[in-house]
Amino acid sequence: MEIYLIIILALMILGAVFSLHAKDLLSAVISYGIVGFGLVIAFLLLQAPDLALVLIVVEIITLIIMLAVIKNTTHEEEKKSFSLSSVIYVCVALLFTLFFFVIFARFGSGLARFGEDTMRMATAYIDAVHLTGSANLVTGVVFGFRAYDTLGEATVLFTAVVGVLAILRIKGKKEED
């Protein structure tokens, strides 16, 4: 199973790199779709159908909206001019990468290995099915133990919609004046 994951991850990296360097924006968007759908298959292989279900719908809708944007605007990328500030940005990014690398190399050795199940809360959630009564563990955690978090997520979505409507509604504002 691990070999499939490695193949899918390699394909995703290739798609991401190609979408950065593609000349036509349409092919860039389509090759970016490889990243999203590869992630869906990776989630399915890792036995997380909840995430895969959400992700495949979101990927399809995002792809449609991006294609609509490209159809209505242009296929060609804007020409970028080389400037001094871009060099400074790259230098600062490299500096931060080095900084975090040093920190994690020094203090990260005390942490558990990646993927090792040493988290106390995870086992507690699995044992506590009878508390929520939900056969789906993920929903039990999302709406039971972490309901505050879900309330926050729903509020973020609500605020986003209010913001979109307030910014895009140009004519309504004019009529009220």
Place this chain on the structure above:
Amino acid sequence: MKGMSIIVQKICQIVAPVIFLFGIYIVIHGHLTPGGGFAGGVIMAGAFIFQIISYGSDLPKLQKKEFSLEILESSGILGFLIIACLGLLFSTVGIFFANFLPTGKIGELVSAGYIPLANIVVAAEVSAAISLIFLAMIVFKEEISDDR
């Protein structure tokens, strides 16, 4: 926005109700099978978005001032808060988001206390929110081009 060809329209006519039904199934069985309020809401919004993309924005006689979707969205998040407050009032422990209904037998459709109710209200909120963002991008753009 103009609609697409008649092939796309007919296929959408057949497929969109099935997608919507699948979304409802995902929401109702959120506490039993993979999925839940967020996933089901996005799927239901997807059915709506496919309809509008294939038929063009003239199809639902879109009102330009007020969408009833706004009411659905606001009442969805309000319902979620009310469910949380009901836990404050009626549960035995009396805290926010406490379970105030019997949990029932694990694996049955009517079980898991308030979680199915919370799934339904969150699905209403998410589906209305995503369709509303999509509609806003189409309808308000047409308003601007009408002015010119």
